[in-house]
Amino acid sequence: MPVLSGAVTFSRFRAEPAENAPSDTKRWLAKGLKSGAFEPIDLKKTEDERAAGFVELENHDSVDFSTGSVLYGEYALFGFRIDTVKLPAAVLKAELEKWAKAFEKQNGRQPTRGEKAENRASLRHMLRQRAVPSTKVHDVSWNLKTSQVQIWAASRKAVDEILIAIETAFEVKLQPLVPASLAARAGIADDALIPTPELIGVEISNSEIPSSEVTHGEA
Known part of the structure; x- marks a missing residue:
């Protein structure tokens, strides 16, 4: 359970609502999670080899999403479960x-x-x-105060799938919190993000420095 203990790779996003903020956060969370809730693969009725959806953080078999199982202070914590059936x-x-x-x-x-x-x-x-399906659960933490979402997954494919599931279920847009994205939001030009010669260890010769900035020793 990476959210509560241990250290793993995670991706950070900022949730931007498509409309006004929900008036009832608890109801909004439950409705969104249940709309994308995990449904087990029925091996007797379907040939599907994969199932994915939201589950409770501490009970990966539960999709009740009661307030006590989702809200932890200002955080909403839940899991995204992926089951696969592979026949060798x-x-x-x-x-x-x-x-x-x-x-x-x-x-x-x-x-x-x-x-x-x-x-x-x-x-x-x-x-x-x-066959017994293999199960993988990725944790998700959502700070409802700062709108920051953290997806605890190392796989880019898994992150993208969870991102789409969250955007669909909650009608929000997740913007990646990476330097380029943060700079764009702050109005910083791309040229300002180029590494300086000092940062990458490149020496600058006097010929590359404007004459007004060159200091000559006394004769």
């Missing part, structure tokens, strides 16, 4: 070879390409029912 190709291949040997022994011939394809689909479905 080697496992499917081994099961298919086992079936092919049993088929040949029973029928006195090797299975045709069509029979193999049909059985591959059946085996994949069976193995998928037994």
Whole structure:
């Protein structure tokens, strides 16, 4: 749980509301989180291999989002859960070879390409029912007073996915808090951000300095 303990990589953003600030923060938070709440993969009803959405910070199986589970002082804390189901190709291949040997022994011939394809689909479905989804939860902290949002994820792909989910659920725009973005907000020109020669360790010869700034020693 990186938000409450430990140190990990995170990205910082500033939330800019599309409209006026919500009059009821608690209701606004609950509504937004529930609109993008995590829904587990139903292995029996769908072929989906991935599911993602918001969950409570301290209970990754809960999407109730009660005030006590989300609000911590001036912070809103929650998680973004991503479940994936991956069936290793080697496992499917081994099961298919086992079936092919049993088929040949029973029928006195090797299975045709069509029979193999049909059985591959059946085996994949069976193995998928037994699969256990892998789960990854990224923590999110939102300072409701300063509007600063921190997404605790090292993957750029994960950060982008969570960013879009937050913008969609809460109807806000997240602006990255990086030097270039902060400078633009402050009205600082791009030229002013160029590293100085002293910063990058480049020596300046007298020929590069205006004559009015060159100090000559006494003869």
